[in-house]
Amino acid sequence: MTEPSKSGAAVGEPTGDAPGSNAFLEVRDLKVHFPTDDGLVKSVDGLSFQLERGKTLGIVGESGSGKSVTSLGIMGLHTAGQYGRRKAQISGEIWLDGTELLSADPDHVRKLRGRQMAMIFQDPLSALHPYYTIGKQIVEAYRIHHDVDKKTARRRAVEMLDRVGIPQPDKRVDSYPHEFSGGMRQRAMIAMSLVNNPELLIADEPTTALDVTVQAQILDLIRDLQKEFGSAVIVITHDLGVVAELADDLLVMYGGRCVERGPAEKVFYEPRHPYTWGLLGSMPRLDRDQQERLIPVKGSPPSLINLPSGCAFNPRCPYADVPKDDVTRTVRPELTEIGSKHWAACHMSQEQRERIWTEEIAPKL
C-alpha cells in the first residue's frame, strides 16, 4: 500500500504552493505503514500539518492513534529501524525549513537530527543510557554536532543542566541516571535535547511518567525554554490539560488520521468533531463543578489493521446515523475547513454539528 508520495494535498487540506512554503515544518500526506504477519498496520494514514517557528502544536489522541509514530516519522527514526526484518513503509513529504526529509540523504538527516530537530521521550530511564554519566551523554550529543574539545563541551553540559534547574550542576554532571529522581532525569533529558539549540523540539508524552507537581515544573520549563530559544515545539500527549497549557494549535488524531485541527481555543471551545466531544466529555475536570457522570466514548479504539470502513470513528460515534444514506459507513470523510484555520473530518453538516455541540454536548461538560 505504499503509494508514491502524492504532491499537492487533498481537497480542503492545507496547501502550500512552493514546497516547504513559508512554514518552518510542513508535513504533507504522511503515511507510515508497518507490514506484519496479520496485515498492514496503518499507524499514520495521510496526515498533513504545518508549524511555524516559536509555535507549539499539540497532538492528542488515544494510544494507537498514531501520535508517536508521527513524531518518530518526522525524526526519521523509522527508516533506520526494522520491524521483524521488514521496514516501515513511509510516504508523503516532510519539509523542515526548506528541506524534504523523507527523500533526503540519510547522512544529511543524521546531521539535522539532534541539531535542528530534537526529541524528548516519555520514559527518561529507558532513553538515558544507564552505563554513562549524565554529563558524558550530554557532551556526546554536543560534540557530534560541534567541533569542540571535551572541556568546552563539559562546560556547555553544566550550563544546560543549570538552565533546566538541576541543583549543583557541576557535581551532578558526573552522576549516573539511576542517581537522579524521575523529574531530574526528565530535566536531564531536556538538557540533552536542547544542548544544540534545536529549532524543532518534539516532546512525546514528556510528563506522563511524572507526578503532577513535577509535571508542573517540567511544563513551565518547556514553555520558558521555548520562549528563550524560539523553537517550534510538537507536544504529543493524551492529556488535554497538558496541551491546553502548552499548545497554540491542536491536532486530534483517531485511527491514524487527523479528525480535527485548529487553534487550541477553537478546538476546546468550539470543537466540531464527535470524537473531540468524546475526549472532552470523558475527562473529569478540576476547574468545573462536579459532573454527575462522565460522558465516555463507547466501545474501544479500532484496530489499525482493519479500520472500520467509512469514517473510522463510526462504530463509536453516537451521531453516526445523522448523515443520510449510511454515508458514515461507506465514505471516508475528508478534512474540510470549517472556519479560519479550523479543519474537521465529519459527514455531518456544519449546522448539525453546531447545533449538537451547543444544545447537547456543551451544557453537559
Add this chain to the structure above:
Amino acid sequence: MSDEAKDKTTGKAENAASGIPAQSDGTQEKSGGTATLTKDAAPGETLLKVTGLQKHFPIKKGLLQRQVGAVRAVDGIDFEVRSGETLGVVGESGCGKSTMGRLITRLLEPTAGTVEFQGKDITHLGVGGMRPMRRDVQMIFQDPYSSLNPRHTIGTIVSAPFKLQGVEPEGGVKKEVQRLLSVVGLNPEHYNRYPHEFSGGQRQRIGIARALALSPKLVVADEPVSALDVSIQAQVVNLLDDLQQELGLTYVIIAHDLSVVRHVSDRIAVMYLGKIMELADRDLLYKSPMHPYTKALMSAVPIPDPARRGAKSERILLKGDVPSPIAPPSGCRFHTRCWKATQVCTTTEPPLKELRPGQQVACHHPENFEDQAPQDVVLLSAAKEAAELVSEDALAESAATSAAVAAEVAETDADADSGAGAGAGAGADADSGAGARADSGAGADVDSGAGTEEPPAQEK
C-alpha cells in the same frame, strides 16, 4: 477527632462486629446473587478503622544482613472508611499510598498499628485467619496486563474466587461468572477467551468482575484507571460508580490523578511521605484546602482550558523533589518544601486535627483557617526560597484572607485578642497564612454544593 466521636464510632463498629459471622454465612449460602448483597453495616457506619498504621521495609546490608535502616513507607496513619462511601487517597509516587492499600487488604503485614475491619482486629491474622475476611475485602489492581494470568481463560480467572472460597453459587459457577461479566459490561460469551484477546479497558473490567465475585463489602482499587486511555477511563469510572450504587459497595480508591479522585470520592486523604496531611470531605478539600501541600498539589493540575495557558501566577511550584522516606524530615515532613514553614515545623510534628467539621489537617500554619501556631511567625530560610516560587498573587490572597480570618476570630472570640493580633500582623507581612476565603466563602460553597468558583480560580 474528638474523643466523643471516637467512642461513638468504635461503639458502632462493635455493634457491626457482632453481626459478622452470621452475615458472612448468610452471604455464602445465598451467594447466588451478588446483587442481593446484604449489608450489616448501615451506610455511614465505620467499616474499616486504621489506627497508627506503620509499614517499615527494612534495608539490610553486609554479610550478616544487618538492618541498617528502614524505608518508612507508611509511618503512622489513622483513618476510617465508612460503609457505602468512597475514600480517595492521593499523593505523589512514593508517598506510601499503594503500601497503605496493601496493608488494609492485608497483602502486607503492618509493622505497627492496627487495622480493624467491621470491628474485628485483622492486623496480624495469618493466612487462614484472613481467609473468611478475603471474601469481604477485594482489590482491583492498576495494571490490567499483569494482574490477569495469561494462561487462564476469563472463566477460570473470574471463577477462581469461588473455587478458593469453596462457594457454590446458585445456578452454578459458570452461570454466575457470565452474570458477572454482563454486570461489568462484557459479553458473557467471552467466557472461554484468554486475556490477550481483550483491550486494556476490557481487561480492567475482568479484574473488576473478579473483585466483585464474592460480593465484597470493601473494594480497594489501586490506580484502577491510570493505565487506561481517557475515553476508556471514563467508562470504567462510570462502571465503578454504577456498581457502588447497585451493590452498596464501599471503595478505597488510590490514585494520583486529582481530577479522577475528585470525581469518584466522597472523602479524600492526601498523603505525603507516609503520613496523611489532610483528610476531608471532597467539596471542602477542593474548595478550601487547608494544608499547603494539598493546595500546591491541586494548583499543579493542568487545566484543560487554553484561556489559562501560561497562567503561571495561579500555580504553586514546589521546590525540588520529595525527600527520601528512609530519613524523612523532622517535625512536619513537608517543611523542607513548604513556603510557610517556621521553626515549630522543624521540631514538632503537627497532629492530624479536625479543624473544621469534616476536615482534618496536620499543619501548624494551615491555609484557609486560623493559624495553629500564631506565635511562630519567622519563616525558615528554605521557606523563603520556596515562597519565591509561589506567585505574589497567591501570597497576597493568602495574607488578605488570613487577616480576614483573624478579624473574624477577634469578633467572635473576645479572648482571642493576642492571637488575632499576631495573626493580623503576620497577615500583613504576607508571610503567615491563616487561610483564605474565610468561613463565609467556604460555607456558602458547601451549602450550595455548586459554587461556580473552581479551586484554582481562588488564587486569582
